[in-house]
Amino acid sequence: MKLLSNISFVILVYFYLLVPVFSLGGAIIHAGYLSLLLLFLFRFRYFTEVISSSNFVWFCLSLLPFVLWMSLFSIFSYQIAFGFHFYIVSVFIYVLFGMVLGCYLVEKKKGFSDTLTYVWKMVLVVIFVNSVVVILGFYNPEIRAFTESFLDLRSSNIDYAVRENRLRGLAGGGGANLSVMHGVSLVLALGLYLKNRLSTMIFCIFFSVTTFSIFFIGRTGLLLAGAGCLLLLTISLKEQNRYLWFRLIIFSVVVFIFSIFGLQYFRDSVTSGMFNYSIGFVLDGAEGISEEGTSTYLLNSISFPDNFLQLLVGIGEYTGKFSGQGAVDMGYMKTFTALGLPLALIFYSVVLSKFRLAIKNTEFRDVLLVLVFLFFVAEFKEPFIVKGYYARLMWLMCGISLSYSMRHCLNSMRQSAN
16 A cells, blocks of 8 residues: 555656656646646645645745736736746745645654655656666667657657757656756755665665766756765765765765766767767866857856846846847846846845745755755756746745644644643
8 A cells, every 4th residue: 555655656746847748649638737636636625725824825925026026017018928927826836736745744744854755755766767768768769769659749849759868758858957857866865865864775776877867868967966966965074973974985986986987888879979968078177168158158148238227127028138139048137137136136035035944944954955055056057946847846845844834833723722
């Protein structure tokens, strides 16, 4: 019974997190919507409890002014731009999903840290399976043809069936979005391992396979994973724990072995163009990173207007260009053009404050601090704070922490009444 429950939870997390869109017999099934529907049908009591809770209401009210500002701007400037509105509403849904899950797990007598452990392990299972599918799909076109046969392609501008990079496995899409999620999962795995919540064998297998899969998805995840793991290790070194030091040594050995054999195998099994795209530019140092072009593109994306009023209030468009012509990927610039610089800074401050409760009430403070740091770093690449797989994971955790706070308040009120 427990095995069946865990499998069901993994499927639910897969539907919610990686948002595959299935094309089955002409029918299009959006698994993200399906995950919400399944949770609604089987945990309806929690939905009604969460929606009426002050925690959820105050969360929505704290972000609502930014939506209202955009709406007023659209009305007075005669512009129809609802991209930012859609993303904020999506965040509400992610938090709702997390709060409902949290309420369910509270009744299973799981503490907050135990719940994070359980959810993160399910996330690791989903990412590991996806990593295996990505790797097998690259080396065996028949496997990729099979997975692509039931995954919808109409919402994507990439034909994943014939690509040699930016692969997606069983996810809704590949590229930087999926690469970041795979990279973040490495930080999760390391965090669980250092806290003795993951065995050495499972950690080594997961870390090696998932790292290798990122070579075929996108390089952004490798950079984030490297920065995140290094930061987490630096924080962890402050603990005087001999078991922790043993795990740090194991981690170092895994990285060393993978660096020698994994990279060599990858170099020998792919084209030179593929190797340079995935990891070769990093091995060439500062010159290779500069020639790769992403850093130059991001720097060129940062452009502020001469018009002070535009800088102050924005232009009401979630595009990243104050000229109103074209768009850039950088999330910060998109928010600046949508809200103006002062309101955008307030928006990011509000977002940061939403994770204070989660960081405060768990033994995984160091892991959550690193995840929040990477959350804001990833925003330089794309608006990952409000969209994508990483946003779904972070707002899910935020919702779970709010549900535990809500339950704690309810229990305190009941005890006072008695």
